[in-house]
Every structure is written in structure tokens, then in C-alpha cells.
Amino acid sequence: MYRYDEFDTRLVQERVEQFRRQTGRRLNGEMNEDQFLPLRLMNGVYLQLHAYMLRINVPYGAMRSRQIRQLAHIARTYDKGYGHFTTRQNMQFNWIQLKDVANAQADLAEVEMHCIQSSGNCIRNTTSDQYAGVAKDEIEDPRVYCEIIRQWSTLHPEFSYLPRKFKIAVTGSPNDRAAVALHDIGLRMHLNKNGEPGFEVLVGGGQGRTPFVAKTIRDWLPPEHLLSYLEAILRVYNLDGRRDNKWKARIKILVHQTGTKEFRRLVDTEWDKIRDSALKLPQAEIDRINAYFAPPDYESLDDAGETIAAWRADNANFDAWVRANVAEHKIPGYSIVNISLKSANQPPGDMTAAQMDAFADLADEYSFGELRVNHRQNLVLADVEQLRLRELWEKLRALDLATPNIGRVSDMIVCPGLDYCSLANARSIPIAEEINKRFSDMDRVHDIGELTINISGCMNACGHHHVGHIGILGVDKRGKEFYQFTLGGSSDQTASLGDRTGPGFPADKAVDAVETILNTYIEIRNDGECFLDTYRRAGLAPFKEALYGNP
Amino acid sequence: MIIANTLADGFVVFLTADNGWTHDIADGAVAETDAAADAMLLTAKQAERDCVVIDPNLIPVEIVDGRPQPTEYREYIRANGPSVPTPS
Known part of the structure; x- marks a missing residue:
């Protein structure tokens, strides 16, 4: 997984202290709510029905165990002991107090997490496939490109006040588990006729009161041009997107009203000006980011299909869980385990601090200390040895985290x-x-x-x-x-x-x-x-x- | 009644008869006339300018078992908390 460098660390720490000062000015009356609103939104703070809500980015849904432990700490210290995973692979706390937000954000910064751009009219958390890096059908690991997009879009001076919020999703597989066609920009990796990987670029998807499936504006984009092409799209949107009507301000309306062909022409015209600029991604930079996502130290294992089959025959509950919740891994002897947050005992996507802590321990013990959140509000342990599936299942059951319903009626x-x-x-x-x-x-x-x-x-x-x-x-x-x-x-x-x-x-x-x-x-x-x-x-x-x- | 959120913690509060704020709806003031409601709203708007509360609103209530309760279900949930148990 990506680790913050000195620039990330400094940026996040400075932002925490900046927001601490802004919050102080709001609380002592130097700022009114109209002045404070865009500042708090840019730092993930909403006012909801009962209290403030704090939204924390989980970049492309990937976390280390120490990060979810810190979320448990925040739930316990500043909230009511639970959190809520969202469809954008983020976490929300529903009862945070404004006077505590900066302290919570400082605690997040300790584990390389933040709330920057988790709200507001800017580029939000880039989301991705929860099976990234381990899916059998994957062409390339989409997290590499998500991280490149994260770095490019964080505090991008030109795109901090867009007409409306902006969401990007990336998949590296032909089987789309990231809902890319329902995003402002969707990137779908595939091979061109020469066998080279690149992105199909889809634009103008979204839901809300005027839903659209995104339109393809480029069939194949070489990865080296990813940022220049994204920048071209954002520039067209930033200039031509409507700012007079909040309900017509998303890029989907612009694409729909402009027409796909004309929108593509506008983007290409802009792209011609910048495609070979500093935004062109050198292979060395892609390789540098890729190194952060190197596979863990897998054991050399045989497929344990026969043993698993015998366990399944022996126990109907284990059988049901494997059938619904366990997916094929690209490495022999390993499986992907989906953890349902849709038990009958708590709201969908909710997780208590105690569950988070215990789950962090399971991630350490069974999946190289890493976990993922998906857009269906469930969790994933991506690298579980098949021969340990049964003991993991028993431990998950004890935490009410083994509901065997992934992709079924109650997995809502x-x-x-x-x-x-x-x-x-x-x-x-x-x-x-x-x-x-x-x-x-x-x-x-x-x-x-x-x-x-x-x-x-x-x-x-x-x-x-x-x-x-x-x-x-x-x-x-x-x-x-x-x-x-x-x-x-x-x-x-x-x-x-x-x-x-x-x-x-x-x-x-x-x-x-x-x-x-x-x-x-x-x-x-x-x-x-x-x-x-x-x-x-x-x-x-x-x-x-x-x-x-x-x- | 006047419902609002406090600025510092964000929790739901109700204006009281002595122009203070309470988390308990039973201690909130109920306006019996339009003039009283208008006066309460003026007080609440001043509290908003004074950075005590945010988003104060006048809401219709009825008395149920001796306690005021909002008649609109949105405000009922806002006043009483989520209708589902919070995880613990």
C-alpha cells in the first residue's frame, strides 16, 4: 500500500492546524455560518439532522489494520462508538462535535488519513475495485492509477471550486466491481488490439434526480496520458459546467446537453494543448507508485479445493458462507474473503469500535495487515490462505461478521x-x-x-x-x-x-x-x-x- | 417550538421560556399564538448571530402524554433521535 512521503505528511498536518484555527474562529464568532460552510465542507464536516457528521477518506477503499484501529479510537473518543461505511468507500461518524473535529483529524493524520475533499465542489475520493491486485480477471492494478489521481487532484488549485462535486472511479478488470459507469469519470482498463493496456474513458455518469449511464469519449487512452486527459475533461467542465442551477451543475448534464461527440471534440481540443506537458506520466513515475502496491510475501501453496469441499460438505453454514462470501484469488492456495456488514443486528454499513478493533486483529492474522472497503458497504480481506478459511469464519461469526449474504437479497x-x-x-x-x-x-x-x-x-x-x-x-x-x-x-x-x-x-x-x-x-x-x-x-x-x- | 442545533456540539436543542436552550423537548417553550412564535423566532435568530445555535426553525407540535412532540415526521425524528437503535 501507498505510504505518505514528507510532502503528504506536511500537507495533511498543516491542513489539520489550518482547520483548527478556522473552527476556532467560527466558535468565537469571527466567522458566520455562510463563511464557514465551504471551509467545513472541504474538511468533511456536515451538519446532519441530529449532529455534525465527519466523513473520512479511505483512498480507493484500502486500509491498513492500524488505520481501522484509529477509526475505532475516533469512534470511541469523539463519537458514539460506531462508524458507517459509505458507497464511496469512506467512513462517516454521525455524532462528532465541532469542537473536537480538529483533534480527531490530528489523530487521523497520525495514521496517514484525512478528510480533505471528502465533501465540497471538488474532486472527491477516487474509488476502485475492492479486488484490486488480487482479482483473476485483472489486467493491471487500478490502485496505482487511483493513487496517481489522488496526488494530482489533492488541493489542485484549478479544480478546488468546480461547478459541483466530482467523482472518479477506476477498474483494472473487464468485470466492473466499481460501478465506473455511474461516475463523473469512469476509467476501465483493457487491452488494445496490440495487447497494450490503456483506459476506456467514460464521462457523465451519475445518479441523483437526473441519472445517466456514462458515455465513452475515448476507447483507449495510454496510461502515460491519464492526467493530461483528465485535466482536459476537468477544464472543459470547469469552464462550461453550469453554476446557475445546483441541480444542473454536474458534468452529466453538460455531457447530455452538449452531446457526446461535441463534448469529445471540446476535450480533445483542450487535450491537444497539454498532452505533452508536465502532466505526461513518465514510466518511472508509474513504476515508483506501482512499487507501493507490490504483492505481499505469498507462500507457495497448492490449491486447497478438496479440503475446502470436505469442510463445506461437513458444515452447511460454512458452505453457505463460502458460496456467497469467498471469491477466487489469482494466487493458488489463497482466497478473497468478503465480510458482510449486513447482519440483521445493525444498520447496513455500520460497524462498532469493538468490531473494528477485532477486525484489525483478523487483518493482521489472516491478510497481511490490510483490508478493503467496497462500494456496497462491505469489507474485504484480500489475501487469506484457503486452509485458514474455516478458522477465520469461526472468528468472524463470533463478531457477527459472517453473514453469508454477499450479493444476495439482504446485502443491500x-x-x-x-x-x-x-x-x-x-x-x-x-x-x-x-x-x-x-x-x-x-x-x-x-x-x-x-x-x-x-x-x-x-x-x-x-x-x-x-x-x-x-x-x-x-x-x-x-x-x-x-x-x-x-x-x-x-x-x-x-x-x-x-x-x-x-x-x-x-x-x-x-x-x-x-x-x-x-x-x-x-x-x-x-x-x-x-x-x-x-x-x-x-x-x-x-x-x-x-x-x-x-x- | 423552536428547534436548532448548538454550534459547538451540533446536538439538537429547543428554545426554553427563559430564552435558554435545552436538549429535552419537554423543557422547551411552546408558543400558543402567532405573535409568541414570531418573538421566539427573533430570539432564536439572535442566538444564531451570537454563535450559540445554527439553523433555528419554528416547528408545529402537539401535546402527547403531556410532552410536546413535532407533528411532522422529519422533525419528530430530529427531535427524538434515529428511529432505529444505534449500534453498540
Whole structure:
């Protein structure tokens, strides 16, 4: 993993002290809220429904064990003993006090973490594939390019006051686990006809009240031109993006209104001016960053498939966990372990300080001291010896971290909703809890199979409802919470936006609607079809009829 | 009633009858007339300028079991905390 150099360390420490002084000036009345707002947002501080919230960057979702231990310390010292992992691979604390923020940020700086640009109209944390570096289908490790983008975009003077926030995602694999087509810029590595790696560049994806799947503006970009091309896109957006209307200010609106062809022309015109400037990446610099992500010292192991199969035959619960939560690793004898933060006992994505500390110990013991967060609000231990899977599973069970539901009905993306968020119109967490209860029979869960349910508490779509196989959007209808459904969304390499089924359902009927949709799927599915396959074959009609009857 | 967040800690507070602030909604002042509500809002806005609270708002309430409670569900949750247990 990347380690801070002297410049990173100094920059982060200076920013902590700068924000400490700014907070002091706000608290003693030298600044009003209008003056303070953009400063606190640039340092990750929001005011939510009940308290301030602090958002901490987890660059491309990768952490060391000592970093999550420090998050546990912050949860315990400055908050209420728990934190929340977000869809942007970050962590949020919901009860932080303004007077404590600078101290918390100083503690973060000790472990090479910060909150800079975790909010505000700037380039946010670059997100990536949680299987980076270990995926069998990977062409190159995307973390290298994420780190290069992080360094380029941090406090970039030209892009600190963009028309709106800006999110970049990178995948190094053809199977997209990072939802790159739903970002302002998505970078998808692939090989050109000469077998050389480069990036497909997608622009203008996003969700919110006007969702779009990103458009490809360049089929193949050599890595050496990554920064100059990104800079060209950002310059076009910075100049031409709307600043008069917050709801039309994202780059997706600019791309949509300009047209893909014209937008590409504008970018290429800008790019011609800078492509061979200082932004051109020397191979030596790529190699230097790449060295930080060198593989750990793997043992030379044989594949342990037969032993694992025997353990699975011996224990149905272990079998269910392996089936759902364990993925193939590129090195023989190792596995990738997904840790579900979607147990029935706490809100999706939440983790207590005690769980964080214990999980840090497991990362040290089983996965070279490293862990990852993914955009579905789960964790990953990327490098687990297969022959240690069973003992790891038993330890995870003791921490309530072994729910065998990755990619299943209860593995929902869920925004904090109106239980925490000042923007929300309806609650998300209680609907998720009810779904989790209703679908607690794991035989039924596995019979339903691969499924994503994504829940947002408002049109801002932090819960990614547009791209859930089943999307649920909470709305306020004359002072009551209602839930609208979309079907057929997807955030993978076949990205699509869901189709709205029709009128919403009151809160006490929303989970019945989920059940109706899933019963319809089971009734009409063909052998081997997952929910999305069936939806794409059969369309909306049978689901609509089941939900609303035949008009 | 007037609901706000305190500047220093961000927690939810209610304006009291003696122009102070309380975390307990039961100790908050309930305006019985429009004029009283307007006066309370003026007091709250001054407290905002004085860097005591932020985002003060006038909210409708009803008395339930002797305690004032917001009638709108958003403000009800803001006043009473998350409707789901916090992890522990």
C-alpha cells in the first residue's frame, strides 16, 4: 500500500492546524455560518439532522489494520462508538462535535488519513475495485492509477471550486466491481488490439434526480496520458459546467446537453494543448507508485479445493458462507474473503469500535495487515490462505461478521436516510431491517440467488437505487413516507438504470412489494437465470401486473 | 417550538421560556399564538448571530402524554433521535 512521503505528511498536518484555527474562529464568532460552510465542507464536516457528521477518506477503499484501529479510537473518543461505511468507500461518524473535529483529524493524520475533499465542489475520493491486485480477471492494478489521481487532484488549485462535486472511479478488470459507469469519470482498463493496456474513458455518469449511464469519449487512452486527459475533461467542465442551477451543475448534464461527440471534440481540443506537458506520466513515475502496491510475501501453496469441499460438505453454514462470501484469488492456495456488514443486528454499513478493533486483529492474522472497503458497504480481506478459511469464519461469526449474504437479497446498499440525513425525505434503514427480517431463511435467500436491492431516502440517490436490480426510493407524499420501486438497474459492466414500476407504496406495504416482485421472479424465471436476467428477458409487465393488478 | 442545533456540539436543542436552550423537548417553550412564535423566532435568530445555535426553525407540535412532540415526521425524528437503535 501507498505510504505518505514528507510532502503528504506536511500537507495533511498543516491542513489539520489550518482547520483548527478556522473552527476556532467560527466558535468565537469571527466567522458566520455562510463563511464557514465551504471551509467545513472541504474538511468533511456536515451538519446532519441530529449532529455534525465527519466523513473520512479511505483512498480507493484500502486500509491498513492500524488505520481501522484509529477509526475505532475516533469512534470511541469523539463519537458514539460506531462508524458507517459509505458507497464511496469512506467512513462517516454521525455524532462528532465541532469542537473536537480538529483533534480527531490530528489523530487521523497520525495514521496517514484525512478528510480533505471528502465533501465540497471538488474532486472527491477516487474509488476502485475492492479486488484490486488480487482479482483473476485483472489486467493491471487500478490502485496505482487511483493513487496517481489522488496526488494530482489533492488541493489542485484549478479544480478546488468546480461547478459541483466530482467523482472518479477506476477498474483494472473487464468485470466492473466499481460501478465506473455511474461516475463523473469512469476509467476501465483493457487491452488494445496490440495487447497494450490503456483506459476506456467514460464521462457523465451519475445518479441523483437526473441519472445517466456514462458515455465513452475515448476507447483507449495510454496510461502515460491519464492526467493530461483528465485535466482536459476537468477544464472543459470547469469552464462550461453550469453554476446557475445546483441541480444542473454536474458534468452529466453538460455531457447530455452538449452531446457526446461535441463534448469529445471540446476535450480533445483542450487535450491537444497539454498532452505533452508536465502532466505526461513518465514510466518511472508509474513504476515508483506501482512499487507501493507490490504483492505481499505469498507462500507457495497448492490449491486447497478438496479440503475446502470436505469442510463445506461437513458444515452447511460454512458452505453457505463460502458460496456467497469467498471469491477466487489469482494466487493458488489463497482466497478473497468478503465480510458482510449486513447482519440483521445493525444498520447496513455500520460497524462498532469493538468490531473494528477485532477486525484489525483478523487483518493482521489472516491478510497481511490490510483490508478493503467496497462500494456496497462491505469489507474485504484480500489475501487469506484457503486452509485458514474455516478458522477465520469461526472468528468472524463470533463478531457477527459472517453473514453469508454477499450479493444476495439482504446485502443491500442503504443510505442513512431520514434517521440521520438532513436531505432525506424518508427513512431507509427501517425498510432494510424489515427486508432483512423477512428474508432471514438462508435457504430462501440462496434460492432467490444473485440480487441487489438498493435503497435511497431521497432523490439524491446516495443508496444507488437507480442501479439496484430492485431499487427503492423513499419519498414524502403529503407528510407520509412512501416508497417507489425501480427494476432492472445494474452498476456492473452492463450498467443500466432501473425502470419505475408505478405509484409508490406506504411504508407498511413496501416490503410486501419486495416479496411480490421476488415471488413473480421465482414464478417466471428460467433455469439458471438470476433476477436481472429474468427482468431483462421478461420486462416490466409481469412485475407491474403482480404489483398493481391488471387495469 | 423552536428547534436548532448548538454550534459547538451540533446536538439538537429547543428554545426554553427563559430564552435558554435545552436538549429535552419537554423543557422547551411552546408558543400558543402567532405573535409568541414570531418573538421566539427573533430570539432564536439572535442566538444564531451570537454563535450559540445554527439553523433555528419554528416547528408545529402537539401535546402527547403531556410532552410536546413535532407533528411532522422529519422533525419528530430530529427531535427524538434515529428511529432505529444505534449500534453498540
